[in-house]
Structure formats: C-alpha cells, structure tokens
Amino acid sequence: MSANTDILSSIRREAEARGVRLDDVVFPDEIVLAPGASARLPAYLKEKGYRRALLVGDLLTMAAADGERLAAELQELGIAVASTLMTPNPAGDVVADEASVVQTLLDMQRHEADVAVAVGAGTLHDITRYAAFTAGLPFVSLPTAPSVDGFTSRGAPLLIRGDKITVPAIGPSAIFADTDILARAPGTMVAAGFGDMLGKYTSLFDWRVGQALGGEVYDPFVAELTARALADCVAHVDAIGLRTPEGIELLTRALIESGLAMLIFGQSHSASGAEHHLSHYWEMELLRTGRRQVLHGAKVGAACAVILEHYRQWAASRSELAGNGRQENDAQPSGTLMAHLPDIRAWLDELPTSDRIRELLRIAGGPQTPGELGIDEALVARSLREADRIRPNRRTLLRFINEG
16 A cells, blocks of 8 residues: 555546546545645645635644644744634533534634634534635645544534534545544544444445435445445454554545545435434434533444344345235335335345444444443434434435335
C-alpha cells in the first residue's frame, strides 16, 4: 500500500473503464491520505487565495491535530486564523444541533472568514459543513479519527428540536487525512469507523430491496465501490483491531471511498439503511432522556446485527406461512413483499450472520450489542417498530415490514 494513495484518480479510472460518466460530480480538489498529510493544509489554503480561516473543533480534536501549530503555520503564510471551540451540551457531548450551528455561524461572521476547516470527526464535520453552506463558504476537512464515512458528504445530519434530520450542505473542497494523527485516535473511535463500514451490509441490502419493491434508482457502480471498501475492511479486521499503520490507512481509505460513492450517487442509499435509522432513533432517545451519547459507528455496528436478525426472523416466519398456504393475501400483486420473498431470502443468504457481525466487532475492539451501549431491549423493540419513520422516503425492508 502506497503512503499517499490517489483515491480520486483510481475511482475516475475505474469509472472511465466502465463507461460511467462523472462529469457532474463535484469531487474535492484534493484528497491526501498519508503520514504528515496535515502539513499540506496551510499551503493548500494559501494556493487557493484564502485570507481568513476559521478552525472548528473542540478541546480534544484541536489537541489531537496540534491546532496551535496549525494556526501558527497559517499565520506565517499571511492567513488570519480564529478558532471555534464547540461547547458541549449539559450531558457533556458536542452535538450537531441548533446551538452548535449558530455558534459557528456567529464566529464565521465575527472573523469575516472566507474558509472553514473542520478539525475533528463526524459531528464537527456536520456542524462545519452546514454552517459553511449557510454562510456561503467552502470548508476543508482535517479528520482526527477514522470513525465515520461522512467526511465527503453533502448532507448534514442535524438535531433540530431533538429530532434527527438530514439537511443539504456542502462537501469539503479538500481532505487531509493524516495517518499520524488518525493512528493516535482512541481505539473506540477506530472500532466505530469499522462499525460504520459493517453497516454497509444492510444498507446495500436495503437498497436492493428498495429498487425491487419501491422503484428506487439503483447504481451498480456505486454499490460495487461500497461493497469493495467493506470487503477490504473485513479482510483486514485484525490489522484494524490492532491499530497498525496499515490497518488505520486501509480503514480511512474505505471510509473515504464509501463517502465518495455517496457523492457520486447524490444520496446515501449505499451507506445508510435501516441500521442507520435504528442508530438515529437510539440517539434521539438518549438525548431526550439526558444521557451521554454513543459513538455513531458503534451504534451502527450493533444495529447491523440487530437488523440482520430481525430480517431473517421475518423471512423465516413468512416462508413458514407461505409453506402452509396461509398467505395474508392470496391475490398479491407482483410488487408486494411475498412476491419478492424468494429474492429477499437469497439476498439475505449472501450476508453474514448476526453472530459473525458481532465477532467482527469484537475483533475490531468495539461493543457488539445494544446492551453494551446502554440501549435496553425495550428501546430496541420500539426502534424496530418505529425507526423507519425517520427517513420516510427511504424504502428499506424495515419500512415494508412495518407497513404490512
């Protein structure tokens, strides 16, 4: 594996070979995944002609990225620098809510910033990308942990009055993924990134179901990019769990590739299905009850195992009904669940078991069950009945099951 993998060129070459046009996709200008990649950021901002930069992070992420050094290097190049340190909520968490967005927007105005730099992981990127979008500014990504696949996203999941909604935002103009910084991230955050990737098993499955039963647009190229990134992670789970340099680089590359796949398609179908809806549902309940948050990818990984088990139990029960001649509706149109049950069962057979998902999470060093995350059985059961309502236009198997 090369130190600086040219991710964008690789995707463009593959798309060209497949006859896939990417002319309308707004990619980042530059993606650097390498040791010391953060050293490139000041020169990039200077080359782009930016004069007033706002660094958006919190105390931990600024320390991880050596924010003081970064600010000094920018100032040496004649770029004025200010910092926004996000204020945690009463439970002690930094969350992407109205207060965080307004705090960032006010600092953008006070500093008269012409570019923002997201210094951190998922939540800080969501805050920055939406505030920058609202203020009409570009933003640059400096991730401090390989914990999510949303670095390149053009949507921001925000908490608005306690509800999780995804709103339009902007993607980064550049990403500087410094593996020296990423390798120092807490093991829980590395495991969360792996959990976010494991969720692609069920999101890709749900996308196939959405196409077959709900007429959703399906992009084989995007699906294959995502599936390959997932397979690379699973094949190297031991290195990721041990946090070797190769494991950290491979996980980060997979997360970026998954994000670029979403960028190509223009929506998150390839990377976000029912497992994400459960995760968001749990997150909103924790916020509502004033409890500490759980890492996004940790919830997604545990939810992936829950969803797989739920889907297989449902398929088995419906197969038994069909075998006994007890279908709920004998005159079922071709687009219904029962008409597609053989396909659904075949697609489920291609996926790992829930036990295998939990074993992979264990090897990666992350929690394996909702209970380990403080999510009780009653909340899990309620989320299986209601979480599909979080994305009412997303046609997952969970949505079809709950609609009856």
